[in-house]
Every structure is written in C-alpha cells, then in structure tokens.
Amino acid sequence: MDDKTIGNGSEEVRIGFFICHCGSNIAGTIDVEAVADYVRTLPNVVVSSDYKYTCSVAGQDMIVEDILKYKLNRVVVAACSPLLHEKTFRAATQRGGINPFFFHMVNIREHGSWVHQDRALATQKAMDMARGAIARVKFHKALEKRREPVRQSVLVVGGGIAGIHAALTMANAGKKVYLVEREPTIGGHMAMFDKTFPTLDCAACILTPKMSEVGSHPNIVLWSYSEVTEIKGYVGNYDVTVKRKPRYIKEDLCVGCLDCIDHCVFKTGNTDDEFNQNLSKRKPVYIPFAQAVPRLVAIDPAACTHLNGGKCEQSCATACDRQAIDFEQKETFEHIGVGAVIVATGFKPFDAHRKPLYGYGRFPDVYTALEVERLVCSSGPTGGDVVLKDGSKPKSVGIIHCVGSRDHQTNRWCSRVCCMYSLKLAHLLKEHTDAEIYNFYIDIRTPGKGYEEFYERLQEEGNHFIRGRVGDITDVPIIPEEEGRMIVRVEDSLAGFVRRIPVDMVVLATGLEPREDASEIRRRFNISCSSEGFFLERHPKLAPVSTTTDGVFLAGCCQGPKDIPDTVAQAGAAAAESLVLLDVGYVEMEPMTAFVTEKYCSGCKTCLPLCPFSAISRDEEKGVAVINPVLCKGCGTCVAACPSGAITQNLFEDRQIFAEIEELLVHA
Amino acid sequence: MPENFEPKILAFFCNWCTYTAADLAGVSRMKYEPTTRVVRVMCSGRVDPQFVLDAFAHGADGVLIGGCHPGDCHYVEGNYKLLRRFRMLRRLVASLGIEPERLRMEWISASEGERLQKVVNEMTAQIKLLGPLELPERFREWDTELHEETFDKEREVVASGQ
Numbered sequence: 001m002d003d004k005t006i007g008n009g010s011e012e013v014r015i016g017f018f019i020c021h022c023g024s025n026i027a028g029t030i031d032v033e034a035v036a037d038y039v040r041t042l043p044n045v046v047v048s049s050d051y052k053y054t055c056s057v058a059g060q061d062m063i064v065e066d067i068l069k070y071k072l073n074r075v076v077v078a079a080c081s082p083l084l085h086e087k088t089f090r091a092a093t094q095r096g097g098i099n100p101f102f103f104h105m106v107n108i109r110e111h112g113s114w115v116h117q118d119r120a121l122a123t124q125k126a127m128d129m130a131r132g133a134i135a136r137v138k139f140h141k142a143l144e145k146r147r148e149p150v151r152q153s154v155l156v157v158g159g160g161i162a163g164i165h166a167a168l169t170m171a172n173a174g175k176k177v178y179l180v181e182r183e184p185t186i187g188g189h190m191a192m193f194d195k196t197f198p199t200l201d202c203a204a205c206i207l208t209p210k211m212s213e214v215g216s217h218p219n220i221v222l223w224s225y226s227e228v229t230e231i232k233g234y235v236g237n238y239d240v241t242v243k244r245k246p247r248y249i250k251e252d253l254c255v256g257c258l259d260c261i262d263h264c265v266f267k268t269g270n271t272d273d274e275f276n277q278n279l280s281k282r283k284p285v286y287i288p289f290a291q292a293v294p295r296l297v298a299i300d301p302a303a304c305t306h307l308n309g310g311k312c313e314q315s316c317a318t319a320c321d322r323q324a325i326d327f328e329q330k331e332t333f334e335h336i337g338v339g340a341v342i343v344a345t346g347f348k349p350f351d352a353h354r355k356p357l358y359g360y361g362r363f364p365d366v367y368t369a370l371e372v373e374r375l376v377c378s379s380g381p382t383g384g385d386v387v388l389k390d391g392s393k394p395k396s397v398g399i400i401h402c403v404g405s406r407d408h409q410t411n412r413w414c415s416r417v418c419c420m421y422s423l424k425l426a427h428l429l430k431e432h433t434d435a436e437i438y439n440f441y442i443d444i445r446t447p448g449k450g451y452e453e454f455y456e457r458l459q460e461e462g463n464h465f466i467r468g469r470v471g472d473i474t475d476v477p478i479i480p481e482e483e484g485r486m487i488v489r490v491e492d493s494l495a496g497f498v499r500r501i502p503v504d505m506v507v508l509a510t511g512l513e514p515r516e517d518a519s520e521i522r523r524r525f526n527i528s529c530s531s532e533g534f535f536l537e538r539h540p541k542l543a544p545v546s547t548t549t550d551g552v553f554l555a556g557c558c559q560g561p562k563d564i565p566d567t568v569a570q571a572g573a574a575a576a577e578s579l580v581l582l583d584v585g586y587v588e589m590e591p592m593t594a595f596v597t598e599k600y601c602s603g604c605k606t607c608l609p610l611c612p613f614s615a616i617s618r619d620e621e622k623g624v625a626v627i628n629p630v631l632c633k634g635c636g637t638c639v640a641a642c643p644s645g646a647i648t649q650n651l652f653e654d655r656q657i658f659a660e661i662e663e664l665l666v667h668a
Numbered sequence: 669m670p671e672n673f674e675p676k677i678l679a680f681f682c683n684w685c686t687y688t689a690a691d692l693a694g695v696s697r698m699k700y701e702p703t704t705r706v707v708r709v710m711c712s713g714r715v716d717p718q719f720v721l722d723a724f725a726h727g728a729d730g731v732l733i734g735g736c737h738p739g740d741c742h743y744v745e746g747n748y749k750l751l752r753r754f755r756m757l758r759r760l761v762a763s764l765g766i767e768p769e770r771l772r773m774e775w776i777s778a779s780e781g782e783r784l785q786k787v788v789n790e791m792t793a794q795i796k797l798l799g800p801l802e803l804p805e806r807f808r809e810w811d812t813e814l815h816e817e818t819f820d821k822e823r824e825v826v827a828s829g830q
Contacts, residue, residue, distance in 0.1 A: 081691045082708070083683075110694025111706055115785075121674065121702040128705055523739055528684070530779040548684055548742065548778070592710060610713075612744035635743035636714030640753070652714060657707060658722055664705040665676055665726045 020054035020079035029113035067096030099142035135663035150236035160188020162556025169575035185292035198454035235551030253324035256295030263319035280381035350404030405511030415511030600646035686734025693781035713746025
C-alpha cells in the first residue's frame with residue numbers, strides 16, 4: 001500500500017458520517033438532521049453532517065475536505081443505493097487520501113424514504129442502518145483492485161439488424177468480431193420485411209448492403225448456423241464455445257452457384273419455407289433467400305431423403321463440380337477468447353393461435369403481419385401479388401391491432417412497433433389490392449420522427465380507423481352481404497355500438513415476445529430477465545445496454561420491443577460500451593475475493609467442491625486449501641461453509657458482518 | 669405483548685437479485701413495512717448459519733434471507749448451497765423453540781419488487797401475531813434459572829452432608 005495513504009487499520013478509528021437529503025427524496029420522509037445528531041453520539045464518529053445533495057461536486061468536496069480537516073480514516077455515507085453511487089463516494093474517499101475500501105454506504109433512499117411513510121419509523125430505521133454501517137466500517141481494511149488485461153475481440157450473438165450493426169461498428173473500429181447466428185443466414189426479422197415505416201424504403205435495399213459488408217469484412221468472423229453453447233471467464237476474458245451445426249456443405253468450397261438446388265431430386269419444394277412464414281415450400285437443399293449472407297446453401301437434415309436413410313441418387317452432390325457437398329459432416333466446436341459479449345438475440349412474434357377468437361388457423365384468410373410482409377414482398381411466395389388462398393384478390397381487409405399485446409390474458413406490454421407496421425401494411429395492401437382497409441385499434445401510438453405524419457397520410461389515403469378491441473371473427477352471416485366472408489365483430493367505442501364489418505382478409509398485428517429459449521440464453525450469459533422475460537438492462541435509464549454481468553451488453557429486441565431506428569441506436573451504444581472496455585485495455589477486478597489463512601485451515605476439503613469456479617485447490621504439501629484470486633468471483637459461499645473460520649472474504653469478513661448484524665438490532 | 673409492537677426483521681439480501689429487487693421497489697415507490705434491516709451480501713451462499721443464530725440471539729424477531737431463483741444465481745449455484753443450509757437451519761431453529769415463521773427464505777429476482785413488498789409485509793404481519801421473540805431477555809432468564817438450579821442442587825448436596 002502507498003505510504004502516503006492513511007488508514008492502515010492500526011491507528012485510532014476516526015469516522016466521518018455524511019447523510020444526504022437528496023432534495024426532498026430522503027429528507028421528505030426521514031429526519032436527516034436527527035439521524036446526523038444521533039450518529040454523532042456513536043463511538044469513533046468524529047464528524048457527522050447532513051447535506052442537500054451529497055453526490056454533487058460540492059457534496060463530494062465536503063467529504064474530501066472533512067477527511068483532511070478531521071484526519072478521518074473511515075467514511076460512511078447514508079444516501080441512495082450503493083449500486084448507484086458507491087463508486088462516486090469511493091472515489092471521493094480516495095481523493096481525500098484514504099483507501100477507497102474504508103468507505104461504506106447506507107441505502108436510506110431505495111430501502112428507506114421511498115418505501116416507508118411513517119416518518120418516525122423510517123427515521124428509526126435509518127438510524128439503525130447507520131449504526132450498523134458505523135460498526136462494520138471499523139473493521140474495514142485497505143484493499144487493492146487487481147488489474148487484468150482485456151482481450152481485443154468481441155462476441156456478437158445474433159445476426160439480426162442489431163447484431164449486424166454492432167458487429168460492423170466494432171469491426172470498423174479495428175476490433176476482431178465473432179458474429180454467431182443460429183440460422184443459415186444473417187438478416188433476422190428485418191430481412192423478412194418488405195418495406196420499413198415511415199419512409200417506406202425497402203428493407204432489403206437498406207439491409208443487404210450491411211449484410212454483405214459483414215460477410216466480407218476482414219475483422220469479422222461470421223459463423224452462421226451456429227450457437228454459443230458455453231461461456232466461462234469474466235469481464236475482459238471470456239472463453240466461449242461455439243457449436244457449428246453441420247450444414248452438409250464444405251464452406252470453403254461452396255461458391256453459392258445454387259446448381260445443387262436445381263439438381264435436387266425434388267423438382268419442387270417438399271418442406272415449409274420458414275423464411276416465407278410457411279406460405280411456400282422449399283427443397284431440402286436450400287438457401288433461405290437470394291441475398292443470404294453467407295451465400296452458402298444448407299441441407300435440411302429433416303427434409304433430405306439421403307440424410308434420413310432413404311434411397312436417393314444424391315444428384316445434388318454430383319451436380320456440384322467443386323464437390324462441396326459432404327453428407328458425412330458432423331457438428332464441430334470452436335473455442336474462442338473474447339473481451340466482451342453483445343447479446344442481440346432478438347424476439348419472437350406472438351403466436352396468433354393463442355387468441356383463438358381471431359380465427360388464426362381456423363379461417364384460411366387470417367394472416368399474421370409477418371405473413372403479410374412476405375405476401376406483399378416481390379421476392380415473397382406470390383411474387384408480391386396479394387391473393388387469398390382461393391387465388392382471388394381481397395376487396396376488403398381488416399387489420400386487428402394489439403394482438404397479444406396490452407392484453408391481460410396474454411402479454412401486458414405494448415409491443416411498440418405494431419401500430420406503425422399496421423399503418424405501413426395498410427398502405428401497402430391498399431397499393432397492391434385497392435381494397436377497403438379497416439384498422440381496428442385501441443389507441444394509435446406513433447411516437448417517433450415522422451410517425452404521426454405517416455398516420456395522417458394514411459387517414460388522408462382513405463383508410464378506415466375503428467376504435468375498439470375486436471371481440472371475435474365469425475363466418476356466420478346474418479345479412480346477404482356477409483355470405484361467404486369473415487365478419488369482424490367489434491364494439492366501436494367512438495360510435496358507441498357494436499359493429500359487424502365483413503372482410504375477405506384479416507391481418508393480425510401480432511406483438512413481440514421474448515424468444516422461447518430466452519431464459520436458457522440468459523442463464524448461459526449470466527444475465528437477468530425482467531418479469532415479462534426480456535433481458536434486463538443494468539439501469540432502465542442510465543445503463544440501458546449494460547447488464548449485471550460486466551462485459552455483457554444488450555442490443556435490440558432481446559431487451560424489449562423496439563423499432564429498427566431504436567435497435568440500431570442501441571446496437572451502436574452496445575458497441576460503444578464494448579469499445580470503452582476494450583480500448584482502456586484492462587479491467588479492475590473488485591477485491592472482494594476470498595483467501596485462506598493457512599494456520600487456521602485444517603485441510604478438511606469442505607470448501608473444495610463448493611466453488612463453482614474451481615478456484616480452490618489443496619496444497620498437498622502443506623495440507624491446506626488455496627484460493628486462486630484470479631478465478632475467485634467473490635460469492636463467499638466457501639467462507640460460510642468453512643468449519644474452522646479459516647476463509648475470509650474481503651469486504652464481507654465475518655467480523656464486519658457480525659458487527660453489522662449486532663448493531664442493526666440495537667434499537668436507538 | 670407490548671402495544672405498537674414493531675418487529676425487527678434482519679434481512680440478508682444477495683446483491684444481484686433480492687437487493688436489486690428492493691432497490692426496484694424503492695424506485696417504484698412501493699410502500700412496505702419499515703421492519704427490515706438489510707445486510708447486503710454478494711451471494712446468498714455467503715449467509716453463514718451463525719449469522720442467523722447471531723441475529724436471533726441479538727434480538728431479531730425474524731430473519732429473512734433473499735436470493736436469486738434456482739438456476740439464476742450470479743455465481744451459478746450459491747443459492748443451492750444456501751438452500752441446503754437453510755433446511756438444516758430450520759430444524760435447528762425449531763429445536764431452539766423459535767417458531768418456523770420467524771425464519772424465511774425467498775427467491776426474489778431483480779425484477780420482482782412487488783414480490784419483495786409482499787414478502788416483507790406478509791412476514792411482518794405473521795411476526796406481529798407471534799409477538800416479540802426477545803431471545804436476549806429469555807437468555808438472561810435461562811441463565812438465572814440455570815444458575816439457581818445449580819445453586820439449589822449444591823445447597824441440597826451440602827445439606828445432606830454428602
């Protein structure tokens with residue numbers, strides 16, 4: 001330790017206590033002056049004061065000045081959550097010349113003033129909490145943060161627009177990027193869209209240049225048809241295992257000529273084409289869409305005759321003059337080391353079957369929005385002709401908003417994009433079919449640049465807007481005009497009565513949901529989910545792309561529903577946060593690791609199997625346990641289990657916690 | 669039972685889930701009983717059974733341990749280790765004559781502020797019904813009893829002249 005740093009633990013303990021008003025956030029419920037007066041009477045407290053905003057520069061300066069003036073060697077601040085401002089006050093403590101770990105924080109806002117109403121009881125609780133901290137901080141020790149180098153590479157999980165943008169940003173900054181995509185091509189949901197709102201520029205036109213840039217970028221390693229199976233390590237030094245599923249094509253030989261597809265024994269498709277939302281068929285050897293990146297075919301093992309043990313002349317293999325087809329291909333595993341991870345695994349559209357009254361799957365001409373995206377797209381299953389299942393053009397179309405969103409029976413949240421994409425589809429359907437378009441909405445939500453103007457434009461184009469949540473869709477007519485059509489039954493809440501609108505086609509504006517395996521992914525990356533299942537950001541406002549695991553960042557709809565501009569902005573932010581981490585070049589590890597005091601260790605091995613990080617080993621010569629501080633993550637599980645009390649966790653030492661417990665329970 | 673009895677619940681919250689849930693409850697201004705005194709630990713696996721016993725011995729009316737849901741532990745499996753200890757602890761605490769409602773373990777994730785509010789309110793209501801535990805006072809009584817018993821026995825021994 002630096003000789004100039006005071007507070008080596010041997011001299012008299014001199015504590016400074018600072019309590020924050022946080023404007024009226026704390027002082028409105030807690031009598032801060034009374035707490036300060038009370039703490040002043042506690043042993044070892046040299047100075048105790050209150051301040052309007054302790055986290056302000058002036059507030060921090062007050063702490064620094066008081067450290068020098070009163071020769072303090074411990075600092076306790078009672079304010080907001082340590083998860084918010086512990087760093088701020090540790091830094092202030094350090095500026096005063098004390099080791100930052102002689103600081104302790106008391107959370108009297110989130111755990112006090114904001115959750116209690118009774119002023120006397122809240123003040124009492126704050127006094128107790130302050131006393132606990134004062135007792136604990138006496139036993140604090142000077143600690144040093146260990147520095148570890150950061151690997152100059154990043155893993156991007158998911159190759160939708162979020163992953164693509166994040167990968168390109170990192171790669172253009174000169175960092176090595178591994179982009180892992182589960183599907184045979186990158187592009188994600190955006191590649192399936194026809195046009196984008198509100199400008200109506202074609203999704204493929206703006207996306208595919210970025211996709212091919214990813215495919216050819218010297219700094220990007222693109223692994224499609226692959227999945228991350230394991231991730232270990234810590235911020236700056238993650239060890240990742242990627243499973244590469246067999247696509248039965250030698251990637252280095254395939255040039256994407258697609259001859260194999262022409263020569264497949266199936267002359268037409270034999271299996272549902274996922275990319276076209278199962279509205280068309282594809283062959284077992286296929287490329288998802290014309291501009292797929294990487295431009296490599298894949299063979300679907302579920303649909304291929306040969307791979308299912310059937311008899312097949314394997315004409316695809318013989319047609320390939322580069323012998324790129326390899327039916328013996330097995331899955332392989334790649335092991336990489338990265339400094340940061342960007343999770344951009346996207347969303348799942350709401351399954352319209354879960355709203356049975358809307359007739360999806362029962363009436364042939366009820367479509368989901370994503371199906372209609374494919375129908376209106378000129379590269380879609382019908383070449384851009386919007387035709388019903390019987391081949392005729394619809395004369396009237398009903399678009400039902402909020403399907404599976406803002407609904408207590410399914411998902412409570414607003415999916416944010418459905419209003420706008422419904423308006424877009426209304427425009428496109430009118431353009432393609434000249435049908436009457438009815439929008440059934442609860443509220444039209446258009447908060448974005450140019451969005452409200454687009455809504456006005458749609459109104460001017462003569463679309464119908466009916467406010468009301470649709471009750472059901474029926475095919476039982478009561479008047480001749482309804483014969484052979486679907487009837488949308490809705491309570492028009494502006495007109496004030498129930499209406500029946502006969503339509504030929506229904507579009508369900510399905511909402512956005514977390515992917516089915518979101519909780520599996522979350523566990524793999526050690527991040528949290530909010531209650532609806534989207535990945536949880538570290539702070540809803542101030543750390544929107546960070547997670548509780550350092551070095552793991554979020555981008556796009558895996559964090560919550562958002563449109564393309566917001567997704568791209570967030571992906572850029574995630575890349576920027578990763579760049580900060582990589583460019584600083586090192587990480588400071590929190591010093592709250594555990595260590596063994598050899599003379600107390602009996603060598604019983606109780607701790608060895610408890611450590612999930614294999615940080616504990618046994619020194620056979622000395623017969624004692626040894627903890628590797630590099631591997632130790634500081635959970636303290638071994639400390640609690642050691643029967644001899646030989647293990648200590650820095651900052652969470654037994655004597656600190658016992659002191660805290662005992663003082664918390666003495667009523668003032 | 670004294671009037672206006674305000675139970676003292678000592679709470680051990682893990683940094684990543686339950687402590688964050690308590691922060692969320694705060695940010696969302698969810699009101700709950702001012703009965704908890706929280707000790708922050710990095711992982712619920714750090715909760716040493718002695719902490720719990722020490723809390724009761726020093727006057728806690730209840731002890732609440734909050735950790736991440738199974739499978740969600742920031743340190744992979746610390747909460748499972750707590751679970752094992754908790755099973756043992758519950759029996760131990762019962763054998764000391766402490767009602768089981770006074771010791772509670774809850775998995776509360778970072779997004780479950782509401783659940784935290786509910787758990788604290790529920791536990792407070794239960795303990796209010798039970799009344800104060802007053803273990804320190806009871807310890808003193810037991811000490812006196814023990815002392816007197818021993819003393820009486822000694823006197824008997826002396827009186828019988830053995």
